[in-house]
Every structure is written in structure tokens, then in C-alpha cells.
Amino acid sequence: MSKDNAIVYVLDDDYRVREALTGLLTSVGFRVEVFASAADYLKFKKPDSPACLVLDLQLPGMSGLDLQQEIAGGDAPAIVFVTGHGDVPSSVRAMKAGAIEFLLKPFDDQELLRAIDAAIAQDREARLKRAELAELQRRYALLTPREREVLPFVVAGLLNKQTAAELGNSEITIQVHRGQIMRKMEASSLADLVKMAGKLGIS
Amino acid sequence: MLFEKLTVLWSTSAQSDTMKNYRAYRSKLVMGKHSRLKHYGLAVIACAVAVALAGPLDAPASCFSLAIIASSLFGGTGPGLLAVGLSALAFNFLFLPSPLSLSSPSSHYLRFGVFVVTAFATSQLVETKNRIEESRRRIEETLSSTQRRLSRATQIATVAELAASIAHEVSQPLSAVVANGRACIQWLSAEPADLANAKVAAERIIRDGKAAGEVVRHMRALFKKTALERIPLNVNEVIEEVLSLIHNETVRKQIVVETDLEKRLPPALGDRVQLQQVIFNLLLNGVEAMETVTDRPKKLIVRSKMQSSDTILVEIRDYGTGVADSTKVFEAFYTTKEKGMGMGLSVCSSIVEAHGGQLGISPSQGSGTTFFFTLPLGTSQLE
Numbered sequence: 001m002s003k004d005n006a007i008v009y010v011l012d013d014d015y016r017v018r019e020a021l022t023g024l025l026t027s028v029g030f031r032v033e034v035f036a037s038a039a040d041y042l043k044f045k046k047p048d049s050p051a052c053l054v055l056d057l058q059l060p061g062m063s064g065l066d067l068q069q070e071i072a073g074g075d076a077p078a079i080v081f082v083t084g085h086g087d088v089p090s091s092v093r094a095m096k097a098g099a100i101e102f103l104l105k106p107f108d109d110q111e112l113l114r115a116i117d118a119a120i121a122q123d124r125e126a127r128l129k130r131a132e133l134a135e136l137q138r139r140y141a142l143l144t145p146r147e148r149e150v151l152p153f154v155v156a157g158l159l160n161k162q163t164a165a166e167l168g169n170s171e172i173t174i175q176v177h178r179g180q181i182m183r184k185m186e187a188s189s190l191a192d193l194v195k196m197a198g199k200l201g202i203s
Numbered sequence: 204m205l206f207e208k209l210t211v212l213w214s215t216s217a218q219s220d221t222m223k224n225y226r227a228y229r230s231k232l233v234m235g236k237h238s239r240l241k242h243y244g245l246a247v248i249a250c251a252v253a254v255a256l257a258g259p260l261d262a263p264a265s266c267f268s269l270a271i272i273a274s275s276l277f278g279g280t281g282p283g284l285l286a287v288g289l290s291a292l293a294f295n296f297l298f299l300p301s302p303l304s305l306s307s308p309s310s311h312y313l314r315f316g317v318f319v320v321t322a323f324a325t326s327q328l329v330e331t332k333n334r335i336e337e338s339r340r341r342i343e344e345t346l347s348s349t350q351r352r353l354s355r356a357t358q359i360a361t362v363a364e365l366a367a368s369i370a371h372e373v374s375q376p377l378s379a380v381v382a383n384g385r386a387c388i389q390w391l392s393a394e395p396a397d398l399a400n401a402k403v404a405a406e407r408i409i410r411d412g413k414a415a416g417e418v419v420r421h422m423r424a425l426f427k428k429t430a431l432e433r434i435p436l437n438v439n440e441v442i443e444e445v446l447s448l449i450h451n452e453t454v455r456k457q458i459v460v461e462t463d464l465e466k467r468l469p470p471a472l473g474d475r476v477q478l479q480q481v482i483f484n485l486l487l488n489g490v491e492a493m494e495t496v497t498d499r500p501k502k503l504i505v506r507s508k509m510q511s512s513d514t515i516l517v518e519i520r521d522y523g524t525g526v527a528d529s530t531k532v533f534e535a536f537y538t539t540k541e542k543g544m545g546m547g548l549s550v551c552s553s554i555v556e557a558h559g560g561q562l563g564i565s566p567s568q569g570s571g572t573t574f575f576f577t578l579p580l581g582t583s584q585l586e
Contacts, residue, residue, distance in 0.1 A: 013454065016411050020379035020386070023404050027389030027397075058455045082378070084371030085455060106377035109385040 005049040006120045009077065010034045011041050011064070012056040017105075021054065024109060025116070038062035042070075050077075050127060052100075052119035054112075057083035057090060065090060068097050075130060078119035082107055136196055142184045150177040154190070155197040242278030243285060249273050250289040254297065263298040264318060271322050275329035283326035291319050354480070354550045371451040372418045376411035383407045421448060435470035435581045436478065438507055438515055445482045446505070449490070456490060458501040465508040471515050471578040473558045478578075481551045481562070485519045485574045488547065492523025492572065499570065514560075515578045522571040526564065533562070551576075 008030045010021045018034040025032045035041040038059055053076070057064040068079055081094050084105040091102045100122060101115035143151065153163040160178065164171045187193035249270035257263040267290035275283030296302050299311055383404045390401035421444055446460060453460050486503065493501040502522050510516035526532050533552045548562070555562040560577040567573040 014375050014379075016376055016379040016407070016414070017382075019407060020382035020411070023386035023400070023407070024382040024389070027386040027393075027400070027404075058451070060454055060457070060459075063457070084374045084451065105371070105374040106381055109381050112382075 005031070006124075007031045007033060007047065007049055007051040008116055008120075009041060009044075009046075009051060009053045011036075011038065011053065011059065011067070012082070013037065013059050014056075017056070024113075028113065030116075038064075038067040038070075041067070050120050050124040052116050052123060053077045053079045054116065055079050055081050057081055057094075058085060065093055065097075068094065068099065072097060075127070078122045078126070080112070080115045080119050082112070133199060136185075136200055139185050139196075140200055143181060147177050147181050147184070150174060151181055151197065152202055154178055154181065155194045155202065239278075239281070242274075242282040246270075246274035246278055246282035246286040247289065250286055250293065253290065254293050257293075257298065263294055264321070267294060267318075267322060268325055271325050272329055275326045276333070279333065280326075280330050283330060287319070287322045287326050290322055291315075294318050350550075350553060354477075354554065369418065369422055369448060372448065373415050376415040376418075379411040380408050380415070383411065418447075433472045433474065436473050436475055437468065438471055438478070438517060438578065439464045439468055441475060441478050442482055442505055442507060442517070445479050445486065449483070449486055452490060453503065456494070456501065458490060458493060458503055461502065461504045463504065463506040468507060468509070468515060470581045471558075472581040473578060477554045478558070481554050481576065482517070482519070484547045484551050485576075488574070489519060489521030489523060489572070492521050492525070494523075496523060510577055513580045515580065516575060517578070518565070518573055518575045520567060520571060520573040522569075525570060525572050532564070 008021075008025050010018055010025070010032060012018050012021070012034075013036055015036070018036070022032045022034055033044065035044065038061060041053075055064045055067065059067075062070070064081060064083070079094075079099045081091075081099050081102045082105055083090070083102070094102050100119040101111075103112060103115065140148075149167065150163060153166060158166070160171050160174045163169075164174045167174070181187075182193060185193060185196055187196060250267070253263075253266040253270040257266040260266065267286075270290060271283060271286045274286035295315060299307075299315060303311060303315060387401050387404035387408065390397040390404060442462070442464065446462070450460075482505075486505070489503050493503075499522055504518075504520040506516075506518040506520070508516055533548050552562045555576045555578070559579045562574070562576040565573045565575050
């Protein structure tokens with residue numbers, strides 16, 4: 001029984017809940033790592049596989065919401081909040097910050113499993129996107145400064161002649177830069193290059 | 204929802220209180236008829252004794268006065284006046300040189316008149332004293348019943364504040380039960396079934412179910428309305444029960460709770476629920492006092508120890524904003540809280556005093572407040 005190496009991190013200060021979730025999630029085939037505090041979770045070296053974080057809202061020290069804010073942005077897994085104190089402001093804050101689900105204790109096991117599946121699916125997709133972006137950035141890094149200058153004009157649809165006039169170069173030089181860009185970025189067509197530039201945030 | 208139920212619970216118990224009072228009143232009335240006859244009899248006997256003693260002692264006025272005092276004191280107005288009448292007759296016929304007639308000298312009239320007036324005044328004075336005592340007793344009764352109700356009302360208010368926290372204490376083990384139950388089914392339906400893991404899950408279900416039941420039991424004890432009990436209590440246990448109930452509240456507010464409990468604490472005599480209420484209130488005050496604190500760690504320290512060979516001391520220290528006037532805080536309706544009623548500490552104080560102890564503030568080093576209360580040991584005399 002394995003769910004494609006997916007890991008579920010469980011962060012709850014109550015050992016009974018940690019034990020129970022370990023049992024439940026192991027029995028349905030997840031790899032489970034449990035933590036009693038945000039600090040322990042942050043210290044843990046996370047393997048490179050799709051994951052999900054089941055996070056208690058109230059924790060001693062750093063609260064669940066604080067942790068969510070702290071790890072936001074990086075390669076943090078999707079979060080499923082569970083809490084015994086479901087006040088509206090915290091749930092709104094959690095969902096706005098991108099949580100998958102906000103479950104009240106005592107939670108329904110099926111609901112929790114559904115939320116975890118959804119979170120892992122989202123994390124898997126996010127990882128793919130991040131990997132793709134990392135690859136594009138690697139390719140972009142190969143471009144010379146001059147080629148990076150030329151790229152925006154190319155993707156904006158300017159002719160070589162127009163670009164040459166803008167940058168004060170000969171048309172033939174731009175032609176060479178353009179060929180290098182297409183090769184280094186591994187673009188199969190101009191349309192492809194435009195898409196890549198969009199993902200890199202160049203326009 | 205929970206609070207509504209509590210209010211209903213409370214009002215029904217208040218109704219049964221009224222019924223009880225009514226029954227007591229009825230039985231007093233029935234009993235009255237028998238005892239009133241008895242009291243008149245007593246007046247007659249007292250006068251007879253006075254007549255018997257007055258001759259040999261040659262002190263009729265003193266003997267009759269005593270009889271009148273006794274009759275008024277124990278019998279009330281009617282028997283008192285009866286004694287006045289009987290002694291006036293006896294005095295007239297037995298102790299005046301000749302019974303009063305038109306030809307009697309005026310000195311006899313004067314003597315008889317003085318006797319009657321003195322007798323009547325005596326009975327009235329005693330009666331007045333009786334009445335004053337009666338009304339004082341009634342005032343005291345009303346006062347103590349009001350205090351009981353007030354303490355009950357604050358108890359409910361305090362607990363209602365923490366109803367959410369208690370709900371969390373129950374939902375925690377329940378979450379675990381649900382997850383363990385599902386895990387158990389998963390292990391059993393695997394091919395082949397994983398009996399060892401299923402057994403572990405089932406055992407956890409039992410354990411957590413019991414834990415949830417325990418929380419419910421504690422909660423029920425908090426709400427239960429019983430007459431004051433005086434049973435030997437382990438004060439540390441009481442402290443820990445309350446701490447378990449507010450555990451979530453403190454975690455939520457990121458407060459560290461430290462305990463320093465004397466391990467071999469002898470039992471104290473007291474009412475578990477009321478002492479829980481006192482500790483509850485003091486802890487809650489500490490929690491609230493630290494609400495606005497940001498520049499230092501939020502910490503509550505609960506300490507129990509022997510103060511002397513026959514007194515237990517419990518201290519609750521917070522690192523909150525402190526109190527400005529440490530004498531005023533125990534007064535009723537004095538409050539520093541926006542939504543406070545100003546009853547918490549004054550109720551705590553009367554509870555502790557009823558246990559023969561003392562509630563107070565001791566000076567603390569640095570910021571915050573230290574509340575303490577003392578309790579006499581189980582063996583010593585209680586009021």
C-alpha cells in the first residue's frame with residue numbers, strides 16, 4: 001500500500017491525536033511524520049516528495065496560523081487545518097492564506113482523508129509547476145546579458161529590423177542573438193518562447 | 204447551547220428550593236399548635252413554682268419576675284401575658300396582707316400597681332428581645348441564601364466562559380476515537396488482516412473514550428448543585444482537575460502553566476466544587492491579567508505547600524498587569540475589568556472563609572500578582 005511516496009506531516013500538540021492520525025493515515029497507505037510543535041516541524045529535513053501538512057490551529061509557542069505565514073511562499077506543502085476552536089476570523093485568515101480545508105474537531109475521518117487527498121494532489125501539481133519554472137530559470141541563466149536585452153523585443157513580436165533600430169545594432173547581430181535565444185531556451189517556435197517568457201514573468 | 208441548558212438546569216433547581224421552603228413553612232405551622240399549648244402549660248407551671256418558692260424565700264416579686272421572664276422567653280407573647288395575669292392574682296391573694304378591696308389603704312394599691320407594671324414591662328422587654336433576635340436571624344438567612352445564589356451565578360458565568368475550552372477537551376479524544384476507529388477497520392479489511400495494528404487502534408479507542416468520559420465527569424461536578432460538603436480532599440488533585448479544564452484556554456493564549464505542588468500534602472476538609480471554583484476564578488483572573496502583556500513571557504505558577512503544621516497554603520502567581528489597590532479587590536462590585544461583575548474575588552473570599560481559611564494578595568517580586576489562600580487541615584476544628 002503506497003500512495004506514490006506521498007508524505008503527510010501531522011502537527012498537533014495532543015499525543016492522542018498524533019497517535020490516532022498516524023494509525024489512520026498509515027492504514028490507508030501514507031507515510032506519516034508527526035510533530036508536537038512548529039519548531040520541530042521547521043527543524044525536520046523534508047524529503048523531496050508530494051506532501052500535505054495537517055496543522056492544528058492552537059499550538060504552544062508558534063500558532064498554526066503563524067506557521068502558515070512563516071512557511072508561505074517556499075516549497076511548503078498544502079495545509080489542512082484542524083481545530084477545536086473554529087472561530088470565523090482564523091478560518092478566514094487560514095483559507096485566504098491558501099489552506100485547502102479548515103476542519104473542526106471532532107472531525108469526520110472521510111472528510112479529513114478527502115481533504116488530505118486534495119491537498120496532496122495540489123501539492124503534486126505545484127511541485128510540477130515549480131520544477132518546470134526551475135528548468136526555465138536554468139535555461140534563462142544561460143543567456144548572455146545582451147541576449148536577455150533582446151528577448152523582450154522578440155517576444156513582443158517586433159521584427160529584427162525594429163529591434164535593431166531600438167537597440168542601435170545591425171539587423172544581422174539581432175538575427176544571431178535571436179537564434180542563440182531560441183537554442184538556449186530550447187524553444188520549438190516563437191509561440192513556445194512567448195509562453196516561456198510569460199512563465200518567467202518577462203514581457 | 205450548553206449555556207442555555209445550564210440556565211434551565213439552574214432555574215429548575217431554584218424552583219425546587221422554593222418548594223422546599225414552602226414545605227418547611229407548612230410543617231412549622233402544624234408544629235405550632237402543639238407547641239403553643241405546651242408553652243401556656245409552661246407559664247402555668249412556672250407561676251406555680253414561683254408561688255411555692257415565694258413564701259419560704261419571702262421574695263414574691265423576684266420569684267414572679269423569674270417566672271414571667273421564663274414564660275416570655277420560651278413561650279412568647281401569649282404565655283408571657285398569662286404569667287403576668289397569674290402572678291398578679293397570686294400576688295394579690297397570697298402576698299398582700301389582705302386582698303385588695305375598696306377599704307384597703309392606698310399603699311397596698313400602690314404596691315400592687317408597681318408589681319403589675321413591673322411584671323408587664325418585664326414580659327414586654329423579653330418579647331422585644333425575642334423579636335429583635337428573630338428578625339436578625341431572618342436577615343442572616345436571606346443574606347446567606349443570596350450569597351449562595353450569587354456564588355452559583357458567578358460559578359455558571361465563569362464556567363460558561365470556558366464552555367468552549369471544555370468542548371475542545373472533549374473533542375480532542377473524540378477526534379482520536381474516530382481516527383482510530385477508521386484505522387482499525389482499515390487494518391482489519393487489509394489482505395491479510397493486520398490484527399496487531401487493529402488491536403492497538405482498538406485499545407486506543409477505549410483509552411480515549413474513557414478520557415472523554417472523564418472530562419464530562421469533571422464538568423458535571425462543576426455544575427452540580429449540592430449542599431456544602433465537608434469531605435477530606437487532596438488539594439493537589441483539585442488543582443490539577445481545574446488545570447486540566449483550562450488547559451486549552453492557556454494553550455490558546457500561549458500561557459505557560461508551571462506547578463510546584465507539595466507531594467505529601469495531608470487532606471483538607473472542604474467542598475470540592477467550591478474549592479474548584481475558587482482556584483478556577485483565581486487562575487482565570489491571572490489569564491485575563493496577562494491578556495495585554497506582550498513584553499514578557501506569559502506565565503502562571505500554581506504552588507501548594509504546608510504553611511504551618513495545620514494549614515495548607517495555595518499560591519497562584521501571574522505575570523500580568525498587577526492590581527492597583529490590593530485591599531479593594533476583595534470588595535463586592537469592585538472591578539477593573541470591562542465586562543466584569545466584580546463578584547469573583549468577593550465570592551472566592553467568602554468561600555475560603557467558610558472553609559476556615561483566608562484569601563489574600565501577597566506582594567510579588569517584579570510584575571504581576573500573587574493570590575494565596577489558606578485551608579485548615581482535615582483534623583482541625585471548622586466553624
